[in-house]
Amino acid sequence: MLHLRVVCPASITGDVVAVVRAEPGTTNLVKLTGAALSPAGDLVHVDVAREALDGLITRLLGLGLERSGSIVVLEADTAIGADVERAQREAPGEGDDAVVWAQLAAETSGRWSTSVSFHLFLVIATMIAAVGLLIDSQVLIVGAMVLGPEFTPLAGIAVAVVRRRWRDAVEPVRALGIGFALAIVVTMLGVLLLQVTGQVPEEFLNGRRPLTSFVAAPDVFSVIIALLAGVAGTLSLTGDKAGPLVGVFISVTTVPAAADIAAGLATGQISTAAGAAGQLGINGVCIVVAAVITLRVQRRLWTSVVHRPARDVRHAPGSRE
Structure with a gap:
């Protein structure tokens, strides 16, 4: 209730x-x-x-x-x-399946572009991911995923598209652009400092990182993962009893890619940075597309569930039934 x-x-x-x-x-x-x-x-x-x-x-x-x-x-x-x-x-129906659009819009709206906390979390998550890439540590990649706050703006774009309120998409797009740009620049400076002091592992410079090389190598599986992540994240937002950590791991396809762009640029590995940029773009688009499709399917299914003869509310002026 x-x-x-x-x-x-x-x-x-x-x-x-x-x-x-x-x-x-x-x-x-x-x-x-x-x-x-x-x-x-x-x-x-x-x-x-x-x-x-x-x-x-x-x-x-x-x-x-x-x-x-x-x-x-x-x-x-x-x-x-x-x-x-x-x-x-x-x-009508089941509470777990209902999409409360007003509540969803409130949860995915916000002034992220001016939110210090949003940008700090994204910068810190990207820096942690960069360290994970440098030492080829999946544990640190997971830690960065936990901190990544970017799914909510991505979901905000999807909600705006589904509701056809295009102006509502401007703020999350701006926030993601500013946030990732800031995170990449700060992380790149951090990796440059490590390189100057001789702390960047030779394995990373030589491209030997078997556990994390996938971040800069977009392929069909990247698309599949991003689509599934978009569906899972959307269900976690709209579901009544969805696990709170479901949406947390959406950044597996975004924050690590941003970190790889920074690390690649800082160490002169342009091909790595380019691959990571492709990964970030592909995954961001796929997550939004999957979220839009999921929301539209949910709305259609829910409409079919609640479709029934309208209740008599003629005594309630202003009702839309």
Whole structure:
């Protein structure tokens, strides 16, 4: 179950309550008249089955809440009661399969291009990956994968494409461009320092790194891995109970490639840098394409699940049903 908190002007509180009551997947409806101070208005609380949330939010936004009030979605980790079970039973489909578009858009939106934390994590992850490449260590590559924060902007691009909100894709594209450029430059300077001090292993300079050479060698398997990573990462974002680490390892195809570009340029291995650049580009595009396809398939499947005669909400002005 999810908890919905709505702040609305008193003039539309009746419509908000009517829309909520018309949704079978709701329970524990509470109205607090005049409880909201800023902005002033009424406060409506309701628990909602996850599979019913997207339709409910769409209908509430149809009342103009985006302009005159607000909607906050909170996780309800534990919900017990006969009416809770009734709401979950009457809601269409399964919660694990539902895509809550408003929630997904919120999770994948953000000003990453100006986020210090985003850029620091990407720089640190790339530097760790570079060390892993220099000493041919898969353990350090995995460590870099854990830190890589780039999947969320990639998913943001996919969400913008699926929703056809092209302006929403500008910020994640800018963030990825700035972030990877910064990470590559900083990492290249670090590798140059190691080279000047004689710390770059001869094996790396001679191209002998059997465990990590795949990073700079894009092939059909790179495409397959990137596509599967895009699907897995998207499912981890949209799924209700998906493991939190599923999306973490998406950077297996991105951060290490950025690190190899930096290390290759710093040590004069232009062919390695070029191969890694190809790897980064191919994988970034494939991840976004896979995410777009996954989201579209999920939307179509979910539409077929919830398709049924419209409920009578004529008493709820502004409803989109």
